[in-house]
Amino acid sequence: MKRSLLFSLGLSCLVVISACKKDDEDDDDNTPTVTTPANPMPTPDDADGVCVSIKSASVVDAPIVGPQTTFIGLAVAAFPNSSGTFLEAGTVTCNSSGLTKNDNNSYTFTPNANNPSGIDFSNSNDWDVSGAGSITGFSYSNSTDIPEIGDITADGTVNTGSSLNLGIDMGNSNTDLHGADSIYYGVYGPDGQLIHATGGGTTSHTFTASQMATVGAGTGFVQVAAVTFNQQNLSGQTIYFVNEGVLTKSVTFE
DSSP states (O other), rough: OHHHHHHGGGGGOEEEEEEEEEEGGGGGTTOOOOOOOOOOOOOOOTOOOEEEEEEEEEEEEEEEEEEEEEEEEEEEEEBTTTSSSSOOOOOOEETTTEOEOOOOOOOEOBBBBTTTBOOOOOOOEEEEEETTEEEEEEEEOSSOOOBBBEEEEESSEEESSOOOOEETTTSSSSSSSSSSSSEEEEEOSSSOOOEEEETTTEEEEOOHHHHTTOOEEEEEEEEEEEEEEEEHHHHHHTEEEEEEEEEEEEEEOO
């Protein structure tokens, strides 16, 4: 059931920051760049609310010990209505960490200097929403594990004249997909972006040479996200608790 839902969502379930070129006056070497893509936020059509717990991974090449993966705990929530906008839901917390309400009524938690590693998901994944307006408050403890992506198979330099096989490094000791329902593959270049959604058992995807030719040359990103869905009916509302593991890597397109 979850898997069929994934394919019915299509690419409309992704919320990303569009790739864009820097202004010439801000880019002295005239090398096109793109902004860091946001983490995917799947939003099923029947959702009254989506609460996303995220383990965002980065890989740092440390001296002597080699590549090291670190995780940051993030959270996003949104309560869509039929017009495609978001509704206010009062106070929203994840593991007692408050999310900030944005101008569009979405809610986000991002780390700060006092908490650089973000939300600790090691022991719990608890959501509390006070409610407001037409959104009724609820509390829920999501017991499903959050996927972790320790690394992805992408070189630092990507040839846009050839196909790109982008995949999850399943041999990495930090990788554990925890039975992900869906995996999203993204390529973000100066001239365009490519996004592909697959089932959770497909741990790599090949973008064709003709597709890669559309992303442009310069600095950009590749991204892989593994997602699990937990649908609940709370106070007469369809709420999706989404667990997501994501890794975004900076690359140079040539």
